[in-house]
Each structure stands twice: as structure tokens, then as C-alpha cells.
Amino acid sequence: MKRLWAWLLPLCLSSPSQADVAQLLQDHLQPTTLTADEQLAELRWFSQTAQPYRGLTVRVVSERIATHWYESQVLAPLFTRLTGIRVIHEITGEDDVVNKLNAQQDTGLHLYDGYISDSDLIGAHFRGGQVLALSDFMVGDGAGVTLPTLALDDFIGLPFTTGPDGKLYQLPDQQFANLYWFRHDWFTRPELQKAFRQQYGYDLGVPQNWSAYEDIAEFFTYHVKKIDGLPVYGHMDYGAHDPSLGWRLSDAWLGMAGVGDLGLPNGLPVDDWGIRVEGCHPVGASMARGGALDSPAAVYALERYVFWLKRFAPPEAIQLTFTQAGPVPSQGQIAQQIFWYTAFTADYTRPGIEVVDDDGLPLWRVAPSPHGAYWQPGMKSGYQDAGSWTFLTNTPPEQLKAAWLYAQFLVSRSVSLNKTLHGLTPIRRSDIFSQAMTERAASLGGLVEFYRSQAVHAWTPTGTNVPDYAEMASLWWKEAHPAIAGRITAGQAMRNLAQAMDAHLAGLEKTGLHCAPKLNPVTSAAQWQARPGAPKPALAHEKSQGVTLSYEEAMRAWQ
Numbered sequence: 119m120k121r122l123w124a125w126l127l128p129l130c131l132s133s134p135s136q137a138d139v140a141q142l143l144q145d146h147l148q149p150t151t152l153t154a155d156e157q158l159a160e161l162r163w164f165s166q167t168a169q170p171y172r173g174l175t176v177r178v179v180s181e182r183i184a185t186h187w188y189e190s191q192v193l194a195p196l197f198t199r200l201t202g203i204r205v206i207h208e209i210t211g212e213d214d215v216v217n218k219l220n221a222q223q224d225t226g227l228h229l230y231d232g233y234i235s236d237s238d239l240i241g242a243h244f245r246g247g248q249v250l251a252l253s254d255f256m257v258g259d260g261a262g263v264t265l266p267t268l269a270l271d272d273f274i275g276l277p278f279t280t281g282p283d284g285k286l287y288q289l290p291d292q293q294f295a296n297l298y299w300f301r302h303d304w305f306t307r308p309e310l311q312k313a314f315r316q317q318y319g320y321d322l323g324v325p326q327n328w329s330a331y332e333d334i335a336e337f338f339t340y341h342v343k344k345i346d347g348l349p350v351y352g353h354m355d356y357g358a359h360d361p362s363l364g365w366r367l368s369d370a371w372l373g374m375a376g377v378g379d380l381g382l383p384n385g386l387p388v389d390d391w392g393i394r395v396e397g398c399h400p401v402g403a404s405m406a407r408g409g410a411l412d413s414p415a416a417v418y419a420l421e422r423y424v425f426w427l428k429r430f431a432p433p434e435a436i437q438l439t440f441t442q443a444g445p446v447p448s449q450g451q452i453a454q455q456i457f458w459y460t461a462f463t464a465d466y467t468r469p470g471i472e473v474v475d476d477d478g479l480p481l482w483r484v485a486p487s488p489h490g491a492y493w494q495p496g497m498k499s500g501y502q503d504a505g506s507w508t509f510l511t512n513t514p515p516e517q518l519k520a521a522w523l524y525a526q527f528l529v530s531r532s533v534s535l536n537k538t539l540h541g542l543t544p545i546r547r548s549d550i551f552s553q554a555m556t557e558r559a560a561s562l563g564g565l566v567e568f569y570r571s572q573a574v575h576a577w578t579p580t581g582t583n584v585p586d587y588a589e590m591a592s593l594w595w596k597e598a599h600p601a602i603a604g605r606i607t608a609g610q611a612m613r614n615l616a617q618a619m620d621a622h623l624a625g626l627e628k629t630g631l632h633c634a635p636k637l638n639p640v641t642s643a644a645q646w647q648a649r650p651g652a653p654k655p656a657l658a659h660e661k662s663q664g665v666t667l668s669y670e671e672a673m674r675a676w677q
Contacts, residue, residue: 146196151548152531160267160532164523165200167263171520172202178521180234181212181505184464185292185541189528193537197527203520212236213361216588222510223248231513231521234291237278237504238580239587243288244281245631250509253286263519265526272546275504277383278579282398282633288506291529292543295502295577296369297484297568298324299447299458301473302669304345317341323666325488328422330664331456335430338453353430354443354452355423357602362440364594366457367423368580370501375419376492377410379651383498384581388652390498392416392616393583398633400585403619405643405653412616414656415492420608422490424601436602448473456487461503463542463565480563485672486573491660502577544569564673571676585626585635593618
């Protein structure tokens with residue numbers, strides 16, 4: 119530590135004393151998985167490599183989550199003091215980030231030097247020709263500004279940001295997953311365990327299938343009814359006519375149900391959006407074209423979503439958006455949630471809230487998500503967000519290199535572990551298996567265990583079958599909401615959605631994109647359902663016997 123602050127002191131011009139600099143390093147660059155000498159060498163590399171770019175201002179933008187606030191408010195100023203490169207790190211809504219990224223591509227204007235944007239857009243990035251292929255840049259024009267100790271093989275999310283051409287288009291900056299969340303303290307109460315077994319004939323525990331999840335939701339909502347004098351509900355979700363409804367459904371709800379084919383990170387040839395590809399060309403979303411977006415599995419998925427929301431969630435949930443619904447389980451009246459974002463972990467571990475005990479430990483746990491009736495081993499199990507650095511080819515070269523230095527600083531091993539402990543959105547394997555994370559594990563309700571397990575590979579973002587995520591994502595909430603509102607059936611909603619997806623793919627077919635859609639001719643759905651894989655024919659019984667495991671058994675199975 120002394121060597122670090124002694125070297126950095128001349129660079130931290132605004133710090134009046136060695137004590138201030140030492141505190142700065144202790145607060146923001148410790149702990150790290152590097153030795154003191156390794157960290158010193160890495161920081162020296164940033165300072166020296168940045169010399170030609172001192173005085174430049176770079177402008178980047180990211181969505182509004184705790185990790186990016188920490189980057190913007192703490193790490194960006196630290197990078198400036200280290201390198202002399204001024205950073206304007208703007209924080210905005212997720213939709214706005216995508217809109218800004220699209221605006222720069224559509225207009226050709228230089229708006230930002232870098233974007234931290236979801237890897238869900240990878241299908242558009244590798245097709246459009248406007249997103250910088252980082253794997254080419256790092257050995258080409260960017261070789262001189264690429265950190266020798268970047269250690270790409272240490273990143274857990276690179277499969278999500280790599281195109282079918284094998285090129286890396288985005289570099290993960292933060293990741294979080296959608297997992298099953300439940301009140302471990304309630305599930306382990308002997309009187310509730312006894313009552314559940316008497317009612318359903320098996321043990322109250324972590325549900326392994328949607329049938330068990332539904333039984334547990336019914337049990338808490340209609341049999342338990344109240345705990346400690348307060349009403350309780352067996353499920354939580356949201357249903358407002360809002361773009362965030364689309365995220366809930368497109369972000370692997372159908373994947374959990376089993377709509378697509380086997381294969382990771384996404385099913386092939388049919389993915390969890392129900393889109394079939396042949397080679398790299400999307401050929402259809404409807405069953406009539408070989409897709410599965412209106413298949414029995416997809417209809418089943420939306421039917422369960424609507425039924426659970428209306429029957430087992432708080433009455434107001436159907437009017438809530440993602441932002442409004444997010445804090446509700448932390449208020450102490452929700453028994454379980456099938457689809458809970460681990461980005462909420464920091465908020466759900468704050469002292470004094472209803473789901474934390476007197477010692478500051480969570481009363482809740484996360485576990486593997488239960489699977490729908492059509493799911494099979496070897497399919498993706500849920501959604502994982504990978505907010506990733508994305509650069510456009512029209513960025514001026516000097517600005518691009520300076521922004522690339524900033525991006526690498528935020529994900530470097532000198533910084534990443536401390537950032538992970540603040541935002542709880544890990545990206546590096548070395549951080550996940552660090553002693554610091556081991557020490558923190560008990561207070562994080564299973565988050566560390568998830569990221570240390572093999573299951574982490576089965577929770578994946580939207581894949582490369584989706585050629586235009588920004589526009590196609592908006593179709594989900596617009597077409598699905600009428601079913602949630604009760605105006606049409608789930609089957610009609612999914613047929614409308616599949617037709618809308620096909621129409622959009624048809625429009626892209628004429629654009630001349632690399633790997634553009636080439637729609638299959640319309641044939642009969644039965645013809646496609648007769649083939650192996652997706653689209654799958656309807657099951658005779660979609661509600662099977664519920665299966666649960668104890669939390670300890672579920673965690674062992676996860677490993």
C-alpha cells in the first residue's frame with residue numbers, strides 16, 4: 119500500500135496529503151485479487167499509456183443502477199486523477215441508453231465515445247457493421263492502448279457478447295441474474311412445513327417445477343393468509359401497460375417455460391424468443407415458419423404469467439411497472455418470487471428493512487429458478503443481464519482510445535473486486551472466487567453460491583437469433599398486455615406477437631444486413647411440430663406433480 123500511494127501521490131493533484139491518498143486507495147482500489155506489485159504495475163500502465171490523451175474529455179453513458187452510479191461518482195474522478203483524461207459518465211434510463219446508441223448509428227453523428235449497453239443487442243451489433251469488433255481492435259489500432267493484464271479469459275460473460283462470427287463485440291462491465299427468491303425464514307417454520315405437507319402431500323421447499331411454485335403460491339395466499347398479523351402473498355410480479363412488461367416476458371420467461379431448443383447460451387435453431395435461425399439467418403417466429411412464439415409452450419408461459427399475477431399477487435401488482443414492483447418483496451409480505459433480479463441484492467440487505475434480521479443477515483435466499491412443463495435439461499434456465507462496453511466505428515480515433523482506457527480501468531483487476539463489492543454485479547471469475555466474496559457470502563442470500571456454480575452458464579441474455587432487439591423488444595408488451603388486461607386470450611396474444619415478429623423480420627429482409635432474415639414460406643404448424651425440438655406439440659398434462667428440495671439440497675444440485 120505504501121508503494122502505491124507514494125507513486126500515485128504526484129498524480130492525485132487535488133489531494134493535499136499522503137493520508138488522503140492512502141485513504142483514497144483503501145476505499146476504492148482495495149480489496150483486489152492482485153498483489154501490491156501487480157496492482158502498482160497495472161495502475162502505472164494506465165498512467166503512462168494515457169499520456170498522449172491527457173486533457174481530452176470523453177463522454178460515456180450507462181443505465182441507472184448502483185454499479186454505474188459508483189463508476190460515475192467515484193471511479194470516473196479517480197481515473198481522471200490517474201490519467202488526466204476527463205470523463206463525463208452520464209447516467210440515464212435503460213431505454214434512453216438504447217435510443218442514444220441507435221441515434222448515433224442512424225444519424226452518423228458522434229454523440230458519445232462509449233456506451234454501457236445490454237448484450238441483448240448482440241444480434242444487431244454483429245449484423246449492422248457499425249459496432250466496433252473489439253477482438254479486431256485489440257490486436258489492430260487499439261493494440262497500444264489495450265491493457266496487457268486485461269485477462270479476457272477471466273470474464274464470465276464473453277459468450278454473451280461474442281457473435282456467430284467468433285468476434286467479441288462488447289466487453290462486460292456488470293452482470294446480474296433473474297433467480298428464484300423466497301422467505302427462507304417462513305419456509306423453515308415447522309408449523310408451515312406441517313401444514314403444507316398435509317395440504318399437498320410433499321415438502322415445502324425450493325420448487326423445482328412450475329407446478330410446485332403454483333402450489334406454494336396458493337398455500338401462502340389462501341391457506342396461510344397472514345403471518346405476524348400481516349396479509350401475505352405467494353407470488354409477486356407486475357402487469358402495467360409499460361415497456362418494462364416486455365422485459366419481464368422477453369428476458370427468458372419463455373425460456374424458463376421451455377419454448378426453445380436445447381443449447382447454450384441460447385437454444386438452436388429456435389431460441390427463447392421462439393425465433394428460428396438457419397445458418398445465421400432468422401427465418402421466422404411463428405410456427406407456420408418454423409418458429410415457436412405461438413406454440414403451445416409459449417401460450418402456456420403467458421397463461422401462467424397472467425393466472426399467477428391475478429390470483430396470487432397483491433391486487434395492486436397488475437397496475438405496477440418494473441420500478442414500482444421492485445421494492446415490494448422487501449416490505450415483508452411476499453413469500454416467493456419466481457423471477458427476482460439480483461441487482462436488487464444491495465437494497466434487500468440494508469439494515470432495518472423487513473427482510474433482514476437483527477444481525478443484518480437476510481431472511482430470504484435465492485435459488486435456481488423452477489422450470490416450466492416444456493423445459494428439458496440442456497436448455498437455458500433463466501435470464502442474465504450483461505451490461506457491456508460498446509463502441510461505434512464512427513467514434514474519432516483519439517476519443518475512442520481514451521474511452522477504451524476508461525472502460526478497461528473500470529473492469530481491470532485493480533478495480534473490479536471493489537466495484538463488485540459495492541454493486542454486487544460480478545464480471546470476473548477471480549473476483550467471484552476471492553476471499554473477500556467468501557467473507558461476504560453469508561450476507562448475500564445465495565448470490566455468491568450462484569456465481570460460483572456451473573448454473574451461471576445456463577442463465578443467459580437474449581442471443582444472436584434476434585436481429586433488431588431495440589425495435590423487436592417493444593412488440594412484447596404491446597401484444598401481451600391485452601391478455602393481461604383480459605381483453606383477449608393468451609393464445610391470441612401470442613399469435614398476434616408471432617405475426618408482428620414475422621412482419622418485422624420481413625422488413626429487415628430487405629435491408630441488406632449481414633446475416634439478414636430470410637423468412638421461410640408459410641406452411642402448417644403441424645408439419646413443424648412433427649419434427650424433433652421446437653416448436654413442440656402440446657403436452658397432455660401441463661401441471662404435473664410438484665417437486666421441491668430443501669434449500670441445502672437445491673444448492674448442492676446447483677453446483
